[in-house]
Amino acid sequence: xxxxxxxxxxxxxPEGENLVLNCSFTDSAIYNLQWFRQDPGKGLTSLLLIxxxxxxxxxxxxxxxxxxxSGRSTLYIAASQPGDSATYLCAALPQLTFxxxxxxxxxx
Amino acid sequence: xxxVTQSPTxxxxxRGQQATLRCSPISGHTSVYxxxxxxxxxxxxxxxxxxxxxxxxxxxxxxxxxxxxxNYSSELNVNALExxxxxxxxxxxxxxxxxxxxxxxxxGPGTRxxxx
Numbered sequence: 001x002x003x004x005x006x007x008x009x010x011x012x013x014p015e016g017e018n019l020v021l022n023c024s025f026t027d028s029a030i031y032n033l034q035w036f037r038q039d040p041g042k043g044l045t046s047l048l049l050i051x052x053x054x055x056x057x058x059x060x061x062x063x064x065x066x067x068x069x070s071g072r073s074t075l076y077i078a079a080s081q082p083g084d085s086a087t088y089l090c091a092a093l094p095q096l097t098f099x100x101x102x103x104x105x106x107x108x
Numbered sequence: 109x110x111x112v113t114q115s116p117t118x119x120x121x122x123r124g125q126q127a128t129l130r131c132s133p134i135s136g137h138t139s140v141y142x143x144x145x146x147x148x149x150x151x152x153x154x155x156x157x158x159x160x161x162x163x164x165x166x167x168x169x170x171x172x173x174x175x176x177x178x179n180y181s182s183e184l185n186v187n188a189l190e191x192x193x194x195x196x197x198x199x200x201x202x203x204x205x206x207x208x209x210x211x212x213x214x215x216g217p218g219t220r221x222x223x224x
Contacts, residue, residue, distance in 0.1 A: 032211070032212070034212060034213060036215070041196070041220075042217060042218070043112075043198055043215040043216050043217040043218045044151075044198065044200075044215040045215070046212060046213065046214060046215070049212040089151065091151075091213075093211075093213075096141065096153040096156065096164070096166075097153070098143075098150060098151040098152075098153075099150075100150045101150065
């Protein structure tokens with residue numbers, strides 16, 4: 001059974017800082033790993049999808065990496081902004097298993 | 109291009125009643141997924157439909173059921189509602205699923221179900 005863990009559960013940083021969110025999974029037989037952000041009471045917004053054949057994906061200030069052998073993925077956010085404040089979730093596919101999320105607060 | 113839509117936005121029911129939630133996927137998407145996000149419990153996978161058939165089911169009792177229509181929209185039914193069914197129900201869609209692969213998912217805004 002796939003289990004996904006996200007560390008830390010919460011993170012508070014000053015504006016402008018670079019930060020890393022971690023996601024680990026127990027079953028390396030994944031096809032894709034997807035990162036999302038969720039604002040309070042809202043649905044999920046897809047940020048990045050990394051296919052199993054890829055090692056990383058980039059979109060703007062976001063960079064996500066995937067290491068299947070170690071069961072880890074990281075989401076790097078550069079030059080954080082208050083608008084980045086949200087809960088960030090990772091999901092292992094095809095198992096459709098989500099981590100509990102990291103609640104990020106970027107202080108102005 | 110319209111995103112995933114869900115209705116209603118909010119639903120209030122009493123214990124023992126039935127609730128019906130609806131989801132319309134992005135045009136061209138044939139897979140629909142349902143998730144439950146209860147307070148403090150994270151996102152839990154409920155059901156996955158593709159091409160009108162149930163592909164997979166999460167660890168939920170049979171009173172959670174659904175279906176997918178020929179236009180790929182989907183309905184989630186929850187019978188004999190219990191207080192702990194109160195949650196945000198999220199629907200997602202993706203392009204056609206392969207035998208094992210699940211493609212990038214796009215989520216709707218959710219339906220907030222409150223059971224009193």
